[in-house]
Amino acid sequence: MSDALTDRTAESIAAAVRGGEASAEEVARAFLARADRTSKRLGSFLHRTPEQAIASARAIDARRAKGERLGALAGVPVALKDNICTRGVPTTCGSRILEGYRPPYDAHVVERLRAADAVFVGKTNCDEFAMGSSTENSAYFPTRNPWDLARVPGGSSGGSAAAVAAREAALALGSDTGGSVRQPAAFCGVYGLKPTYGAVSRYGLVAFASSLDQIGPFARTARDTALLYDAIQGRDERDMTSRPEARPVSLDALEQGVRGLTLGVPRDLLAAEGVAPEIRERFEVASRAFADAGAKIVDVALPHAQYAIATYYLIAPAEASSNLARYDGVRYGLRVPDLDLATMYEATRGQGFGREVKRRILLGTYALSAGYYDAYYLGAQRVRTLIRRDFTEALRSADVLFFPVTPTTAFGIGEKVDDPLAMYLNDIYSIPASLAGVPALSFPAGFGPTGLPIGLQLVGRPFAEETLLRIARAAEAWGDATTRAPAIAREGAA
C-alpha cells in the first residue's frame, strides 16, 4: 500500500487526500519510509524534516475533517533545494559558509506551496551555491544517480532530481541558472522546467546570477509539472523582476496534442561535436513521432548559440562575485576569527567557500575589474543580445524549439571533477535558453542502451510554458519514459 502511494502522481495524491481516500499523514509516512530506505545512499537530502512533515500532514487532515476545502497540492510531499529559504529550517546552499544557518523567513515559493497545502519533506543537496553540473561540488557529500549509483545525478539541483526519481518526494523545486533544473532532470529521467525569467518570484532564493536565476519544478509527469508550476508562478512585489504576464497552465489544454504546432530544430547546434549517438538517436525517434502525431518539423538557425558557454561563463561568475560579497562572517553563517575586520573577511571566505565557488568569484572579479570590464563583461552582455535575437527570430517561424538537454547521458562520479572547463562544456544545450530568458522544459524521452535516462528539451516563447508541457504530455503516450522507475525505488516493496 505505501509503495503504491509513492508511485502515484501528485495530481492523484491531492485528489485522494481531498476526497478522503487517503490521509495526508498516510501519504507523508509512505514517502518518508521510502526516503528512510534510500536517501542516505543517494545523498539526496541535506536536511530531512520528517517531524514537521507529519505535523503539517496532520494539520491538513484535521482541516479536512472540519470540512475545509483543501488546496491544489493537498498532502503532496515536496522537497526543496537547499538554496530556497525556509523559516527556522537549515538553508545552507550546500556550503560550509552557511552551515547551521536558519533563515528568519520563508521564500515566496514556500509560502505559495504552504498555501496550496503541500507537505515539505526536506532540503535537497546541491552544488555549492548552485555552481556545478554534477552535485559533486556540495561541501557535504555528493548525490548519486538513482539509475546508477556510480554516476552523477547532474546538477546543480541533483538532490531534487534524485529525490523525485527515487520516489522520496512526489515533487521538488530546484533553481536553474544555466541548466541546473533541466540537466539533472534529464540525467535522472524526470521532468524539469525552467520557467520564463520573471514568471516565478525569487524572493527567498539565495542569489547566484541574478539576470539568469529562476526557480523551477521537478515532477514525474507533465500534468504534475504544470500543477507545481501553477502553484508557484505569478507576480510578487518583493522580486523586482517578477512579471505580471505570468499565468497558470491549464491542465485541460495539455491534452490537446501536437497537431498544428511547429517544432523548430536548430540543426547547427545539433551538429556540435561530442553529442553521443544514443542522444542523437532518441532525438530523431522523438522527432519522427512528433511528426507522425501531426506536428510540423522545420529547421531553424541559432547562429550565436555556439558562443553561449563563453558568454555565460563571463556573465554568471561576474554576477556571482557581486552576489556572494554578502558572505562576510558578520550577520550569519561561518566566521573564522582573525586579526582585524578585513583579515576576518578573507579568512572566513577562504575557509567557507569551496574550490568551484572560489574559482568563479576569482573569474567574475577579474571580468569586472578595471581594464577588463569592457572586453569581458560588457562584451559578453553584447553577445547575449545576439543570442536573444536568435531565439526571437527562430521562435517566429516555430512555436517551440526542439533539441537535446545534454550531449551525453549521466557521466561517472569523479569523471569531470578535475577539469572545470570539460564540466562547463556539458552545458552547451541548456545555457542558450537561460541567456535568452525564455521557458525551457526537459522531458523524459526514454533510455539509452545501458538503461540510463535521456531527456529532450523544448524551448518556447516568453510565458508559453503551457505549449511546452502540452507537447511533452503528448510524448508520454509513446513509451515507458515516465512510468519506468529505477530499481532503488522498488527496494523493499511488497
Added chain:
Amino acid sequence: MPIDANTVRKIAALARLRIDPGEEGRYVSELASILTYVEQLQPLDVSSIEPTSTVVEGPPTPLRPDRIVPCEVREEALEQAPEREGDYFRVPRVV
C-alpha cells in the same frame, strides 16, 4: 591577456578571498584555460550591439507602493550572528 600568480593574488585580494599559496598554481592554470576558451568571443564585432543586462521585456515592472510593513524577526535575525552584543552584530577591530 596572460594570468599569473600575481594576478590571482591581486583579484583574490579584491574579492576578500584568502587563497592558500599552495593552491595559486592550480587557480592560475584553471583560470587561464577558461579565459582562453572565452577568447572566442573577441573576433565578434559587437561594438554596435546594445548589451543585455536584463531579459525583461515589455512595460516596466510595476513598482510596489512605498508603505511601512512590520518586520518582526529582529531576534531571529540576530540569533544567526556569529557574535552579537545586545542588539548589535559584533565585529573585530576595524582600525
